[in-house]
Amino acid sequence: MVPLALAAQPQKLKKPRAIVIFYADDLGYHDTSAYGCDKVPCPNLDRLASQGLVFSDAHSVSSVCTPSRYSLLTGTYAWRRQGMGILPGDAKLILPVKGEALTLPALMQRAGYRTAAMGKWHLGLGRGKQPTDWNKPVSPSPREVGFDESFIMAATGDRVPCVFIRNGEVVGGDPADPIRVNYEPNFRFPGELVAADLSPAELNKVMKPWGRSADKQHDKTIIDGISRIGHMQGGAKALWKDQDIADSINRAAADFIRRSAGKPIFLYFCTNDIHVPRDPHPRHRGKSQLGIRGDVTVQMDDSLGAVRAALAKAGYKPEETLFIFTSDNGPVISDGYLDGAQKECEGHNPAAPFSGGKYTLREGGTRMPFIVSWPGVVKPGESKALISQVDLARSLAALVGAKIPEGQMLDSENQLAALLGRDAQGRKELVEHNWGTTLALRSGSMKLMPRKGGGWELYDVEADPAEEHDLSAQQPQVVKKMQQRIREIKAQNGGTGLPMWGDK
Numbered sequence: 001m002v003p004l005a006l007a008a009q010p011q012k013l014k015k016p017r018a019i020v021i022f023y024a025d026d027l028g029y030h031d032t033s034a035y036g037c038d039k040v041p042c043p044n045l046d047r048l049a050s051q052g053l054v055f056s057d058a059h060s061v062s063s064v065c066t067p068s069r070y071s072l073l074t075g076t077y078a079w080r081r082q083g084m085g086i087l088p089g090d091a092k093l094i095l096p097v098k099g100e101a102l103t104l105p106a107l108m109q110r111a112g113y114r115t116a117a118m119g120k121w122h123l124g125l126g127r128g129k130q131p132t133d134w135n136k137p138v139s140p141s142p143r144e145v146g147f148d149e150s151f152i153m154a155a156t157g158d159r160v161p162c163v164f165i166r167n168g169e170v171v172g173g174d175p176a177d178p179i180r181v182n183y184e185p186n187f188r189f190p191g192e193l194v195a196a197d198l199s200p201a202e203l204n205k206v207m208k209p210w211g212r213s214a215d216k217q218h219d220k221t222i223i224d225g226i227s228r229i230g231h232m233q234g235g236a237k238a239l240w241k242d243q244d245i246a247d248s249i250n251r252a253a254a255d256f257i258r259r260s261a262g263k264p265i266f267l268y269f270c271t272n273d274i275h276v277p278r279d280p281h282p283r284h285r286g287k288s289q290l291g292i293r294g295d296v297t298v299q300m301d302d303s304l305g306a307v308r309a310a311l312a313k314a315g316y317k318p319e320e321t322l323f324i325f326t327s328d329n330g331p332v333i334s335d336g337y338l339d340g341a342q343k344e345c346e347g348h349n350p351a352a353p354f355s356g357g358k359y360t361l362r363e364g365g366t367r368m369p370f371i372v373s374w375p376g377v378v379k380p381g382e383s384k385a386l387i388s389q390v391d392l393a394r395s396l397a398a399l400v401g402a403k404i405p406e407g408q409m410l411d412s413e414n415q416l417a418a419l420l421g422r423d424a425q426g427r428k429e430l431v432e433h434n435w436g437t438t439l440a441l442r443s444g445s446m447k448l449m450p451r452k453g454g455g456w457e458l459y460d461v462e463a464d465p466a467e468e469h470d471l472s473a474q475q476p477q478v479v480k481k482m483q484q485r486i487r488e489i490k491a492q493n494g495g496t497g498l499p500m501w502g503d504k
């Protein structure tokens with residue numbers, strides 16, 4: 001048992017030498033063996049779970065990527081900002097840079113940590129003249145946000161540009177073959193290979209069998225046999241190979257860890273898995289019983305193992321390492337490609353026991369796999385504490401003794417005691433978000449959610465995790481009270497409609 005005195009004073013803890021946030025993409029609550037899915041072996045995650053605290057009521061801020069990541073890194077709710085949503089691949093940087101507001105990596109720097117962002121970014125780059133010029137250093141980039149080092153994909157695997165960017169510069173960029181990106185509708189670069197322009201016979205020749213778009217967004221530039229969102233030209237030597245994306249990110253992270261050996265590090269590791277396009281390395285093919293989507297989950301687990309191995313090799317002992325595993329938003333089976341997942345995942349509810357998933361306000365949209373491991377400090381087990389990823393900012397600040405300036409990171413709660421297993425409750429309430437400023441509210445186990453077409457639905461998600469029995473007619477007074485509370489939360493901490501950073 002942890003003495004109560006310690007529970008009340010987590011700041012007395014020794015600072016971990018390594019703090020890692022391993023952020024999966026679109027991974028659902030029920031997608032891995034660690035959370036009960038026996039069709040997808042994830043031995044590394046299983047090991048982490050057996051040594052750590054496995055949360056069952058931890059949430060991303062949003063059921064889509066950009067707002068969740070923004071909130072995690074800023075300790076503020078993304079939905080307070082204007083124009084927040086899934087960003088195109090050439091969007092400008094939406095995070096505050098130094099001098100504008102403190103971010104999680106910047107506060108870790110102040111506490112003496114070397115910081116790195118690896119993998120999927122999707123928070124925009126540059127703020128200069130649009131469109132972004134990819135042929136010179138892009139600024140501001142993760143560096144200006146507080147990351148000493150970065151090796152990132154600008155947006156998503158399905159969006160151009162399909163290149164890695166190291167510390168603000170395209171890896172493998174060639175002045176003789178400049179990169180151009182365009183997101184205008186009906187645009188074409190001269191000679192560009194665009195899926196929408198090709199006949200089925202031509203598509204069969206140039207595309208991987210699972211590279212075929214299923215909608216009008218994903219049928220643009222074909223790169224590495226996969227059609228993408230947006231148009232791209234040039235940069236032939238810089239283009240990633242989809243089957244190697246995971247290994248490239250793992251290598252970059254391992255390199256950062258190796259070069260940092262002996263120093264405190266904060267690693268924000270964002271795997272591209274299990275987002276579309278799903279194109280696992282051949283060594284992971286067939287390793288799950290759920291087809292291509294399960295195989296990229298195995299690949300994600302392999303990346304987890306690679307990061308853990310790199311830490312061990314560089315001398316970061318388990319008892320010096322706080323490792324947090326989670327995902328940015330709920331699961332989706334079909335997300336723009338005819339990759340076979342629909343059929344292969346038949347009978348698999350990736351959000352089980354919840355309903356909904358990515359893009360939805362149901363529990364499946366934001367209820368995330370979430371595991372905290374810190375051997376010797378965090379007792380292995382399970383936690384039902386209600387927590388949000390927006391709380392990582394204040395909780396980690398408390399852990400490393402960083403001061404947050406007055407009036408900043410206001411949506412973040414210090415939930416360090418819950419994260420370390422010393423408080424079983426966590427938050428009293430939590431908002432869930434999908435689009436715009438539409439919010440659902442959890443108040444304990446009760447959940448109020450706007451009904452499509454008007455009105456409200458009320459659920460007790462503890463008794464009814466799938467949100468099937470609407471209690472709004474039986475409990476109108478609870479509906480009223482929670483509605484009022486949503487209004488209050490929206491009005492707090494600057495309200496809504498705040499300008500995006502970099503806008504005036």
Ligand code: NG6
Pocket residue numbers: 025026064065066086122156158215217218229275276329335336
């Ligand atoms: C959507 C894409 C989807 C995916 C998502 C981003 C369409 C129709 N759908 O707009 O395929 O790329 O954006 O996912 O284009 S996220 O996890 O980064 O939020």
Ligand code: CA
Pocket residue numbers: 025026064065275328329
């Ligand atoms: Ca995502």
